[in-house]
Amino acid sequence: MAPRLFFCVVSYNLMVKNFIFNKSYVSGAGLVLALTLLFSGCSKPAPDAAQQPAPGAAAKSAAPSPSPAIEVAETDAAAAAVHILNAAHRNGGVILRGECGPTGISDPYPLHPPVKLEPMNDAFQEISGKYQNIYWRESQESGVRVVDSGAKAALLKVRVHEFRIVEDREPDAALVALWRAPEVAAFLRRSHVHMPRKMSTTRKVISPPMIIEMKNALVADILDHIAAGYHGDPPKVWVYWECADTAKKEMMIDAQVK
Numbered sequence: 001m002a003p004r005l006f007f008c009v010v011s012y013n014l015m016v017k018n019f020i021f022n023k024s025y026v027s028g029a030g031l032v033l034a035l036t037l038l039f040s041g042c043s044k045p046a047p048d049a050a051q052q053p054a055p056g057a058a059a060k061s062a063a064p065s066p067s068p069a070i071e072v073a074e075t076d077a078a079a080a081a082v083h084i085l086n087a088a089h090r091n092g093g094v095i096l097r098g099e100c101g102p103t104g105i106s107d108p109y110p111l112h113p114p115v116k117l118e119p120m121n122d123a124f125q126e127i128s129g130k131y132q133n134i135y136w137r138e139s140q141e142s143g144v145r146v147v148d149s150g151a152k153a154a155l156l157k158v159r160v161h162e163f164r165i166v167e168d169r170e171p172d173a174a175l176v177a178l179w180r181a182p183e184v185a186a187f188l189r190r191s192h193v194h195m196p197r198k199m200s201t202t203r204k205v206i207s208p209p210m211i212i213e214m215k216n217a218l219v220a221d222i223l224d225h226i227a228a229g230y231h232g233d234p235p236k237v238w239v240y241w242e243c244a245d246t247a248k249k250e251m252m253i254d255a256q257v258k
Contacts, residue, residue, distance in 0.1 A: 077109035077127060077134060080117070081146045082237050082258050088120040091227055091235035092144030093220065096134075097151040100243040100252050104196035107241070109134065109148075120144075142224050143235075151242055155253055156220040158187045163222055167229075168209035171236065171257030173201035174226045184219060192250040206230060227257050 075083075081094045098105035109131050116123045124136045124146070133149045165177045176199055178184060187193070210229035214222055227236040240255045 076107035086234040094239040098241040100245040172199035
């Protein structure tokens, strides 16, 4: 017999016996009232232990659900690569072969929705699966490189004897200084390179100014240092496009720090 039921039965027997032996002092109404209080107390159900939450249930219900992969609408390979690196908080460079047009260089690698941006490995794998000539690699020195195997990128392999800038303006100002380096300027003339985009170098963006000093460095390495010089979260990413304009017998090259 449960302890609560046993207590109620014993209490009832004692009360009845007490009434029988002391009926001259206790009225019938008093007995009815006492029995009512006794049975109302005994009739209340005991708390059910099974209704209590199981250990760890609150923590399990409060645990956040995993974030869904970020996706964007239609874009192109260059813009997607910048978004992917921004989402991963990584610095790096994007090197692509483009298509020459009347207004500049266009990206020949459209990406239709949904375009995955996270996680970085899966996002780049998705781009490589669609365009097998685009691959990526990562190193401590240069960060992440997204490379189109169809791009010759000879400009990025030009070695600069000495490069030094003190700059507090937008990244275009640093790029203009790089294009004016003697070795780079000679390559641009020799290769009949046309820069289709007019660069703006007016607005100041950082203080104190960044200082870059490099010797015997490749143009690609200098671009890494320029992008890293604009400290921010996410880090800056440089993008390089090139295309061959067979009609004009020249090359178009453009580079941006985003």
